[in-house]
Amino acid sequence: MKISLRELVLKKEGITFPSKTYTSLVLEPAYNEAKQQFIDSMVEIHHAHLIMLVEQGLVGKEDAEKIVKAVSNLDIDNVKTRSYTGEFEDLFFEVEHSLIKEAGDIAGNLHIGRSRNDMGIAIYRMTLRKKLLILIEIALTLREGLIELTDEHKETVMIGYTHTQQAQPTTLSHYLNAMTDMLTRDIYRLQAAYKTVNRSSMGAAALTTSGFRINRERMKDLLGFEDLIDNAWDAVAGADYIAETATAVQLSALNLGRSMQDFLLWGTQEYGAFLLSAPYVQISSIMPQKRNPVSIEHMRALLSSVAGDCQTVLLMVHNTPFGDIVDTEDDMQPYIWKAIERLGGIYDLLTSVLLTMEVNKETLLKRAKESFANVTELADTIVRKDGLSFRQAHHVVSSTVKELMKNGKTSLESLTLNLLNQQSMKVVGKESVLTEEELKRCLSPEYFVRIRDLQGGPSPSRMEKTIKVRIQEQEELESWLKGKQDHLTTSAFKVMEIISKWTEVNE
Numbered sequence: 001m002k003i004s005l006r007e008l009v010l011k012k013e014g015i016t017f018p019s020k021t022y023t024s025l026v027l028e029p030a031y032n033e034a035k036q037q038f039i040d041s042m043v044e045i046h047h048a049h050l051i052m053l054v055e056q057g058l059v060g061k062e063d064a065e066k067i068v069k070a071v072s073n074l075d076i077d078n079v080k081t082r083s084y085t086g087e088f089e090d091l092f093f094e095v096e097h098s099l100i101k102e103a104g105d106i107a108g109n110l111h112i113g114r115s116r117n118d119m120g121i122a123i124y125r126m127t128l129r130k131k132l133l134i135l136i137e138i139a140l141t142l143r144e145g146l147i148e149l150t151d152e153h154k155e156t157v158m159i160g161y162t163h164t165q166q167a168q169p170t171t172l173s174h175y176l177n178a179m180t181d182m183l184t185r186d187i188y189r190l191q192a193a194y195k196t197v198n199r200s201s202m203g204a205a206a207l208t209t210s211g212f213r214i215n216r217e218r219m220k221d222l223l224g225f226e227d228l229i230d231n232a233w234d235a236v237a238g239a240d241y242i243a244e245t246a247t248a249v250q251l252s253a254l255n256l257g258r259s260m261q262d263f264l265l266w267g268t269q270e271y272g273a274f275l276l277s278a279p280y281v282q283i284s285s286i287m288p289q290k291r292n293p294v295s296i297e298h299m300r301a302l303l304s305s306v307a308g309d310c311q312t313v314l315l316m317v318h319n320t321p322f323g324d325i326v327d328t329e330d331d332m333q334p335y336i337w338k339a340i341e342r343l344g345g346i347y348d349l350l351t352s353v354l355l356t357m358e359v360n361k362e363t364l365l366k367r368a369k370e371s372f373a374n375v376t377e378l379a380d381t382i383v384r385k386d387g388l389s390f391r392q393a394h395h396v397v398s399s400t401v402k403e404l405m406k407n408g409k410t411s412l413e414s415l416t417l418n419l420l421n422q423q424s425m426k427v428v429g430k431e432s433v434l435t436e437e438e439l440k441r442c443l444s445p446e447y448f449v450r451i452r453d454l455q456g457g458p459s460p461s462r463m464e465k466t467i468k469v470r471i472q473e474q475e476e477l478e479s480w481l482k483g484k485q486d487h488l489t490t491s492a493f494k495v496m497e498i499i500s501k502w503t504e505v506n507e
Helices: 005-013 018-038 039-055 059-072 076-081 091-103 103-111 118-150 172-197 214-220 232-237 242-267 294-317 333-356 361-370 373-384 390-405 417-428 435-441 445-450 461-505
Strands: 157-162 166-170
Touching: 005 018, 018 039, 018 333, 039 059, 039 091, 039 118, 039 214, 039 461, 059 091, 059 103, 059 461, 076 103, 076 435, 091 103, 091 118, 118 232, 118 242, 118 333, 118 373, 118 461, 157 242, 157 361, 157 445, 166 172, 166 445, 172 232, 172 242, 172 461, 214 461, 242 294, 242 333, 333 361, 361 445, 373 390, 373 417, 373 435, 373 445, 390 417, 417 435, 435 445, 445 461
Parallel strands: none
Antiparallel strands: 157 166
16 A cells, blocks of 8 residues: 555654754754854853842842852853754753753743743844954954055055046055945944844843843843843844844945955956965966966955845845744844854955055056046146136047047157147137146146045045044044953953852852
């Protein structure tokens, strides 16, 4: 007799929770992530919650000492190497079982006024805040490297491009400073995300707080949170903390990806802007001359994957009910962790690549001198010297350049005062008062850069002032980071100071 499909499914999946496929697809991966990412935060919460329960008179000191001993006897390293067996649904129940086994039923009181819901959200937030601080620290190292390079290349003249076409002379310093400022905005957004993340859900319990007189503010302080999520429903249902983080990380990846595209172009032999250091290039298996800039290629590709993982987070939140639901929990969290860790790795690699590359300053300057990129200053100078409107001056210069190009000339080296005067007579009916020396000077890319010393301009003197401001900003950002790191360290120390006294008494 043929076995039905239903019977085959039951035979394969089993008839008790959890089924084989559910275990392999959901529970086992979630367990493996939790044992690595969550166990330390789980222990922190156990300690903090127990301190609060004792202070509120909800658990006696003697019972608390027994529970503390059980928590202390948890073999964290062993937990991190365990395999999922299905005996317990998740790590929370497995740890709770271990505590009750060690301390007796009294350990169950550790769950007074607490749910997996508020505890789980707190763990997610504690995990995410640590990763954000690590990312910001790595981003600040990149920022410091960019500032150093900005200072180094104040005199490195190059052509700036708009619409992928030669536009005006500028400096590599100017470009790197633009990167610095964009990165700074990325860091500010990560700081804002940290503020949103670092809020306590503890005391919200399942959804409606608790009938026990627990102290939510005390839990916030003990766990190093800087704010409390006031509404208990919002505490367990709100997922915008992770969505905000994903948005900040995604935009950081998109921003940096644009420079990666530039660097790949600038590293070609045809462009010849720089030469990557040996550790960051790969040779060809067949073409001996090749120096493939694979480090930059991989960074560009990986930045796309960062953006993709962040988009996964946003889509997993999309159209979910506003309540405690798995879409925003164990299945989602690893995507943002992966995005953050990968972006940090890219920041780290890029810092090394940029600080060790060899810039071809002579090639960049020669290209600027041989281009038509300096003619904006020629038009500006005509306005100053000849009293023409800028539009008239623009027409004179445009007509001059067209004449050069018509005669097969490809650079301003062929632009003579005689040719300029011919076109000026044709366009405005009079010759320019410029001298040969003035014409030569205003066609110089170095001069073009030097006189653009307004705020935000590329002149070396302006960049010196800008660098001083960026260094001051760096100090402020590093101070912010240290303050957050110290706050978490101090909070954890205070908790362990209390717990260690109970442990001493118990011993």
